Amino acid sequence: MTHQTAFFWIKVAVSGLLIAGISSLAKTYPKWAALLTALPLVTFLSLIWIYFETRDLALLETYTKDVLIWVLPSLLFFVAAIYLFRFRVPFVISMALSTLALFIGVIIFEKLKWLK
Numbered sequence: 001m002t003h004q005t006a007f008f009w010i011k012v013a014v015s016g017l018l019i020a021g022i023s024s025l026a027k028t029y030p031k032w033a034a035l036l037t038a039l040p041l042v043t044f045l046s047l048i049w050i051y052f053e054t055r056d057l058a059l060l061e062t063y064t065k066d067v068l069i070w071v072l073p074s075l076l077f078f079v080a081a082i083y084l085f086r087f088r089v090p091f092v093i094s095m096a097l098s099t100l101a102l103f104i105g106v107i108i109f110e111k112l113k114w115l116k
Helices: 003-028 030-038 041-054 057-086 091-111
Strands: none
Touching (some): 003 030
16 A cells, blocks of 8 residues: 555545544534534645645645635525524425525626635
């Protein structure tokens, strides 16, 4: 097994364990699981993985700025999901409509050239 392959599997294991741990925690302590999810854990892990693979701080700067910009349209997903769940819309439909809200937000951001 090469160093690159081993590092890939380490990334998969750590990232997967984090997601599995948070989803398990949510069953008993939804507030604490939500807090962990709201933290930029995926971004944090991604920054670590990118840094160890490239040591490129300019790439990390660009990546972090782009993540910050994408947070804004992603909020539409959460707002839509909250209201759809509140009105007891079935899960699959809620997820589809929330994802559609996200997609619309992305299109709007692209049209406004906020991502350039």
